[in-house]
C-alpha cells in the first residue's frame with residue numbers, strides 16, 4: 001500500500017501576482033522530482049516568450065507549446081496549466097469558475113475513498129468520511145464481497161467501486177457486478193488491467209452498472225477508443241496535462257455519449273480546486289485527494305452537502321494555510 005505520493009508545487013509570477021500549480025506524481029506513471037524539475041526548467045523558457053495569460057484560449061495556446069516540449073510529463077504539464085489558470089484569475093481578480101462561465105451550484109457530490117483494508121480500519125475510515133455523501137471503495141484484492149458487506153453493516157451511502165485493474169475473469173466479474181448492483185453501488189471503475197480493452201468491452205456490453213476507464217484512459221486522443229469499450233471515463237488533470245485538455249475531454253466525451261467523472265491523485269487543495277472546476281460540468285466526481293493527505297500547504301476547500309465549494313476568491317480559490 002502506498003503511503004505517500006511525490007508532489008511538486010509550481011508558481012508562475014507576474015506583476016506581483018502568483019499563480020499556483022501542482023504536479024502530483026504517482027510512481028506508476030514514471031514522473032519524479034528530477035523529471036519534473038527538468039521539464040519545468042524547459043517550460044520556463046517557453047513561458048518567458050509569452051505575455052501573461054488573458055483568456056482560457058491564451059492558456060490553451062501556451063499549453064500546446066508546453067505539451068510539445070516532450071512526450072509524457074503529464075503531471076508537470078498539469079502544474080503549469082494550473083498555475084497559468086490561477087494566475088489568470090488573480091490578474092483579473094475573479095474566481096476561475098466565473099471566468100470559465102461555470103455554475104458552482106452544478107458541482108456534483110464528491111466521493112470519499114476507502115482503501116482495501118481490514119474491517120476495523122474500514123470502520124475507522126468510515127468515521128472520517130463524515131460530510132461526504134458517496135463512498136469510493138477500492139476492490140480487486142479477492143475479498144470484494146466481504147469488504148462491501150463490512151461497509152454495508154456501517155453505512156448505506158451509495159458506493160463507487162474501483163476495481164483498480166484487479167479483476168481477472170470476465171464471467172466472475174459480471175457475477176460480481178450483478179451482486180454489487182443490489183448493494184447500492186452506482187458505478188464500476190477500471191475492472192481489468194489497463195491494456196485489456198477487449199474484456200472491458202465485453203463487460204460493458206453486459207454490465208447492469210456503468211463501467212468507467214481510469215488507468216486505460218489518459219488523454220483526449222484516446223477518447224474515441226474509450227467510447228467503444230466503456231460507458232464512461234475518469235478524467236484526471238495529472239493524466240491529461242491540466243484544465244485546458246480536461247475541458248476538451250469533457251466536451252468530447254459528452255458528444256460521444258460517454259459518462260464523465262473527474263478524479264484526482266492524492267493532491268493538495270490546488271489540484272482539487274482545479275479538478276472541481278472541470279467537475280462542475282460532469283455527473284460524477286471523486287476529488288477527495290486533499291482530504292487524504294497530511295501536508296496540504298493550503299487551506300482545505302469547503303465541503304457543503306458533500307460537494308467541494310467553489311469560493312469567491314480569485315483564481316483557483318486558494319489560500320495558503322497559516323504556518
Ligand code: MG
Nearest residue numbers: 162189190214
Ligand atoms: Mg481509479
